[in-house]
Amino acid sequence: MDRRPGEPELRQWAAAAVDGDPVAVRALVRALQDLISAYCRGRLHQLGHGVADDVVQETCIAVLRRLAHLVETGQPMLPYVFRVAQNKVADAFRDAVKRSHQQLDDTVTQLRDIAPGPEDAALRGDLARELARALAVLGEREQEVVGLRVLGGLPAADVARILGMTEGNVRVTQHRALAKLRTELAPVQGPATA
Incomplete structure (x- = not known):
């Protein structure tokens, strides 16, 4: 894509996706991934690209699950998408803290070997x-x-x-x-x- 899709394009793809158009689903997911991947990577850079990619996918899934409701109510897509992404980023940090406590000893050992x-x-x-x-x-x-x-x-x-x-x-x-x-x-x- 040469430019970022705006609200009208997202709404058009969303409406077609809700109607079962697989091409629209692919276009919408690709657009959502493009919109939020840099944001997620920027916010989660210290956790690695793998975590950011997971958050992008989780955000897309969450948006797709609510797609019919978004289309039906006419709720703006962009604010909703980034609100979901912000929540998923926060979840990723919480999960990372939990994992870090569980894996601290292994991490210290690994860092000593490759530091x-x-x-x-x-x-x-x-x-x-x-x-x-x-x-x-x-x-x-x-x-x-x-x-x-x-x-x-x-x-x-x-x-x-x-x-x-x-x-x-x-x-x-x-x-x-x-x-x-x-x-x-x-x-x-x-x-x-x-």
């Missing part, structure tokens, strides 16, 4: 801590906007519909959030050279 040298590990750990610290400075709304716009690659109009904001407010929020990140990360990057 890079102490210098690489220290640098990577420092960078990850700095990025996490910088992102923690952002409010939840700013994190959502940055995630959808920068990581998800969505246009401001789509993000505005998803988050219930104006398009201008999305752009201002993104600008301010990125400025905060630049300020927070400036000491890590070092002084700028001319």
Whole structure:
């Protein structure tokens, strides 16, 4: 796809899919996967692409299960799809925490066997801590906007519909959030050279 499908295309495919059109089902699933994969990967990057891919599939399944209701009620698709994706991302983090407690001993043993040298590990750990610290400075709304716009690659109009904001407010929020990140990360990057 050269461009992201909008609400009208999603609704058209959804209506045809509910009527049993297999081509429409494939087109809708492909569009949903394209819309949410970057968002899920951006939010779940620390858990790996496999988890993000699973969340994308779970989101598509959840949307397909409610498809007849969405078509019948005329509920907007994009906000619903991203709300489901947000919930599935949260579920993935909860599951990861549960699994991490159960697998901690195995993980430590495996990391000792394949861990890079102490210098690489220290640098990577420092960078990850700095990025996490910088992102923690952002409010939840700013994190959502940055995630959808920068990581998800969505246009401001789509993000505005998803988050219930104006398009201008999305752009201002993104600008301010990125400025905060630049300020927070400036000491890590070092002084700028001319």
